[in-house]
Amino acid sequence: MKKGGYAGQILYIDLSSENVKKEPLDMELAKKFLGGFGLNCKLAWDLLDPKVDPLAPENMIFMGIGPIVGTAAPVSSKHSVMSKWPSTGTISPGTTGGDFGLNVKLSGYDQVVIKGKARKPVYIRIAGDEVEICDASGLWGRDNYVTADMLWEKHGRNYAALTIGTAGERLVNTTICLVDKYSSWGKGGLPAIMGSKNLKALIAYGNKGVKIADPARLIKRTQMIFERFRKHRDYQKLVDLGTMDGFAGWADIHGMSMNNWSGRFPTQEAYRLYGTDYYLENIKAGRCADPTCPVGCKDHVKIKKGEYAGTEAWVSSFYGRVVHMAARCQVGSYEKTVKAQEFFQRTGLCIHSYTALIDWAVELYERGILTKKDTGGVELKHDFETTMYLAEQANRNEGLGGILSKGYNQAIKEIGRGCEKYAVQVKGMEPLYDPRINRMSGPELNQVVNPRGAHAPQGCITLYMSKDLPAEAFRPWLEDRGVPKDALERIFSRPGYFNIARMLPYGEDWVAFMNTLGLGCLRGRVDNFFKGEDWAEIYSAVTGFEMSLEELRQAARRNYTLYKALNVRAGFSREDDIFPERWFEPLQTSDRGTMVLSDYFGNPLDREDCEKLLEDYYDERGWDIKTGIPTVKTLKELELEDVAEDLKSKGFIK
Amino acid sequence: MPPALVTVPSPLFRGGKGVLVRKEKGEMEKALIINPDRCTGCHSCELVCSLTHDEECNLNLSRIGIMKTGGGGTNENIPVVCQQCRDAFCADACVVGAISRNEETGALVVNENLCVGCKTCVIACPLGGVLYHYIKACSMKCDLCNGDPQCVKACVYGALEFLALDEWGRKKRLKGAENLTHLFQVIYR
Numbered sequence: 001m002k003k004g005g006y007a008g009q010i011l012y013i014d015l016s017s018e019n020v021k022k023e024p025l026d027m028e029l030a031k032k033f034l035g036g037f038g039l040n041c042k043l044a045w046d047l048l049d050p051k052v053d054p055l056a057p058e059n060m061i062f063m064g065i066g067p068i069v070g071t072a073a074p075v076s077s078k079h080s081v082m083s084k085w086p087s088t089g090t091i092s093p094g095t096t097g098g099d100f101g102l103n104v105k106l107s108g109y110d111q112v113v114i115k116g117k118a119r120k121p122v123y124i125r126i127a128g129d130e131v132e133i134c135d136a137s138g139l140w141g142r143d144n145y146v147t148a149d150m151l152w153e154k155h156g157r158n159y160a161a162l163t164i165g166t167a168g169e170r171l172v173n174t175t176i177c178l179v180d181k182y183s184s185w186g187k188g189g190l191p192a193i194m195g196s197k198n199l200k201a202l203i204a205y206g207n208k209g210v211k212i213a214d215p216a217r218l219i220k221r222t223q224m225i226f227e228r229f230r231k232h233r234d235y236q237k238l239v240d241l242g243t244m245d246g247f248a249g250w251a252d253i254h255g256m257s258m259n260n261w262s263g264r265f266p267t268q269e270a271y272r273l274y275g276t277d278y279y280l281e282n283i284k285a286g287r288c289a290d291p292t293c294p295v296g297c298k299d300h301v302k303i304k305k306g307e308y309a310g311t312e313a314w315v316s317s318f319y320g321r322v323v324h325m326a327a328r329c330q331v332g333s334y335e336k337t338v339k340a341q342e343f344f345q346r347t348g349l350c351i352h353s354y355t356a357l358i359d360w361a362v363e364l365y366e367r368g369i370l371t372k373k374d375t376g377g378v379e380l381k382h383d384f385e386t387t388m389y390l391a392e393q394a395n396r397n398e399g400l401g402g403i404l405s406k407g408y409n410q411a412i413k414e415i416g417r418g419c420e421k422y423a424v425q426v427k428g429m430e431p432l433y434d435p436r437i438n439r440m441s442g443p444e445l446n447q448v449v450n451p452r453g454a455h456a457p458q459g460c461i462t463l464y465m466s467k468d469l470p471a472e473a474f475r476p477w478l479e480d481r482g483v484p485k486d487a488l489e490r491i492f493s494r495p496g497y498f499n500i501a502r503m504l505p506y507g508e509d510w511v512a513f514m515n516t517l518g519l520g521c522l523r524g525r526v527d528n529f530f531k532g533e534d535w536a537e538i539y540s541a542v543t544g545f546e547m548s549l550e551e552l553r554q555a556a557r558r559n560y561t562l563y564k565a566l567n568v569r570a571g572f573s574r575e576d577d578i579f580p581e582r583w584f585e586p587l588q589t590s591d592r593g594t595m596v597l598s599d600y601f602g603n604p605l606d607r608e609d610c611e612k613l614l615e616d617y618y619d620e621r622g623w624d625i626k627t628g629i630p631t632v633k634t635l636k637e638l639e640l641e642d643v644a645e646d647l648k649s650k651g652f653i654k
Numbered sequence: 655m656p657p658a659l660v661t662v663p664s665p666l667f668r669g670g671k672g673v674l675v676r677k678e679k680g681e682m683e684k685a686l687i688i689n690p691d692r693c694t695g696c697h698s699c700e701l702v703c704s705l706t707h708d709e710e711c712n713l714n715l716s717r718i719g720i721m722k723t724g725g726g727g728t729n730e731n732i733p734v735v736c737q738q739c740r741d742a743f744c745a746d747a748c749v750v751g752a753i754s755r756n757e758e759t760g761a762l763v764v765n766e767n768l769c770v771g772c773k774t775c776v777i778a779c780p781l782g783g784v785l786y787h788y789i790k791a792c793s794m795k796c797d798l799c800n801g802d803p804q805c806v807k808a809c810v811y812g813a814l815e816f817l818a819l820d821e822w823g824r825k826k827r828l829k830g831a832e833n834l835t836h837l838f839q840v841i842y843r
Binding site: 004070071072074099102106145148157180181182206207208209210211212215218219222223226229230235239285286287288289290291292293294296298300312314 | 712723728
């Protein structure tokens with residue numbers, strides 16, 4: 001039988017010795033861990049020292065290009081990176097779309113592993129069999145946009161460019177890489193890791209092909225999915241608005257907390273300043289999409305009038321990043337939002353992470369914990385000027401902005417003075433969703449238990465988006481996604497109710513599975529028009545390995561457990577899965593009254609209930625309830641005997 | 655001694671000019687329409703094209719190519735594909751008459767058995783519609799998938815359409831009317 005999907009090679013690059021090595025991919029390993037995120041976990045388990053300093057040359061960057069990336073299958077764009085993040089100290093993944101993964105795959109590589117440190121600034125050029133380490137002295141000190149333009153100028157626009165901005169060069173932790181100017185990659189400090197390795201950029205152009213085991217079967221399924229999308233009620237809205245289609249959800253239904261998690265951004269303000277009509281009229285310039293993705297979530301924006309006319313930016317998941325500038329920084333207008341976004345994107349500062357830190361710093365200033373002595377004589381407020389002032393400091397890695405940009409863990413240590421009391425963070429990363437506004441659904445709880453830190457996407461359960469569905473509506477979704485019957489019994493333990501802690505693992509596995517194969521997720525937007533069986537069908541058609549949804553689910557569970565084990569070895573346990581203090585305080589809003597922490601059905605949750613949620617979650621995962629560490633039994637069930645042995649020998653489990 | 659230059663006589667068979675069977679039956683000719691203002695650069699069309707024709711996904715073997723300019727994004731991505739010219743440069747340039755019109759679909763197709771791989775058609779086409787297939791070692795171009803273009807099915811953004819020419823005309827006019835309406839609103843408000 002013909003095989004396909006996998007390119008069949010792993011590319012190892014050692015920047016210290018400038019050694020480039022290509023090794024064949026072990027297909028048995030590929031079948032067991034599937035690829036992408038899964039193979040990253042496996043390689044990191046085998047090769048990475050869990051106690052390594054994230055910015056040391058010994059830290060490694062694992063890039064995983066899943067088996068369906070580079071094929072015509074819908075949404076086959078996600079590639080996953082894994083490393084030890086400097087902001088959190090966790091060994092965890094980050095995913096992106098963009099053309100980089102596609103071109104690496106079409107160059108003939110499934111995984112790229114980078115270690116060492118170059119003596120002078122370099123960038124890596126991958127073009128099929130040609131892999132070279134090039135001098136980047138002319139690029140060093142340039143921002144993301146200029147770097148990409150210069151690389152395209154030199155090598156051609158057909159290359160996909162993964163770049164770090166100026167902040168990354170200065171080892172700022174709260175940064176992201178950009179792929180082709182728009183796709184962000186590696187929240188938690190991938191640019192700082194690359195900067196520490198003197199690695200300015202990677203460019204790739206794929207001049208080969210990906211073999212497909214059964215082309216006719218793949219084309220048939222692809223057409224079926226695209227047809228379903230065309231008939232979907234949100235189709236035109238998604239095509240026109242991209243992620244801005246979520247505006248009403250944000251402004252009306254859910255909302256975003258502000259003033260460092262002690263208020264909710266008023267609905268009326270959201271409509272006044274950030275409405276979709278204004279966006280279409282004055283902001284939107286174009287739309288970009290990841291390879292084969294029907295939801296163009298990347299925005300090309302350009303301000304048409306006013307003080308900042310002509311300012312141009314490319315921003316992925318644009319709407320989310322508008323929300324942060326609007327609610328956390330309260331910059332005050334759409335134009336200022338885009339202006340600030342442009343600066344963040346150019347320098348490589350992470351809009352998600354750093355706006356949260358700005359928000360926190362303003363509260364510390366208001367409380368007198370930070371004074372003008374710390375800020376350099378500047379008054380900190382929720383406004384555009386403060387945002388830009390701190391962002392510029394962060395970019396130069398100096399002053400208060402420099403301290404904040406190290407991320408919560410280090411900033412708390414450096415500021416001291418009891419500032420941690422006001423820091424809303426888990427494992428040093430900022431949460432995205434407020435469970436007092438959104439109620440405790442998948443993403444909200446995932447922020448607490450995610451090994452990466454408070455990072456929500458892993459908690460994807462499509463239907464959580466809608467807050468008024470009855471409990472029973474979740475059952476068909478879970479059934480369709482191959483959740484076993486006995487698990488369903490535990491999740492829906494009584495009529496009209498579900499236990500979110502027991503449902504969450506299956507949502508997490510689902511996203512882990514997507515990141516493993518290389519499917520874009522974007523939560524509900526893409527998942528809405530897919531069926532569970534599509535994935536088994538696509539995987540089988542592409543690779544030629546016949547696998548059922550249940551088998552794929554088992555592999556995803558294996559990957560997620562291995563991911564957890566990686567972080568157990570790095571020193572994390574239940575003690576790190578902490579609910580932020582502020583979630584237990586009532587949220588006073590200007591237009592929705594007082595909101596308290598509650599479950600999906602609106603029943604208030606106290607500390608004890610939350611601890612119970614954690615226990616249910618670990619139990620459902622087959623992890624130890626007291627420590628949150630996978631048990632020997634679970635590891636053996638998942639054919640991870642070597643992992644069990646290792647954890648045993650290091651004393652993490654008995 | 656170098657061989658004497660030989661002038662190639664213009665081929666007797668002018669493959670580009672043919673009468674469409676559909677047209678004779680009174681059916682409207684259909685064309686592959688590109689709308690760069692809707693192209694997000696997602697590569698779906700390219701990957702499905704090479705998969706259909708060559709059983710692998712390969713940007714270089716795709717008959718259609720998305721050329722990204724600037725930062726990418728709609729209006730900056732141009733789908734480049736054969737426009738199936740009425741008087742086709744490629745067919746005229748072909749010294750062996752390997753490019754001829756499929757009278758059912760209206761597509762200009764390369765006869766891979768006749769093609770000698772001289773690449774003159776690639777040089778002749780001013781639109782970049784003909785490319786060289788480096789594995790099969792012959793010219794390749796869009797054949798409209800026998801009247802059912804797969805790329806159009808894979809393009810959810812509407813950047814590619816397969817339309818009857820009269821329908822396309824109506825659509826363009828409608829767009830023009832919208833633009834004028836918008837203009838009037840600005841002038842007379």
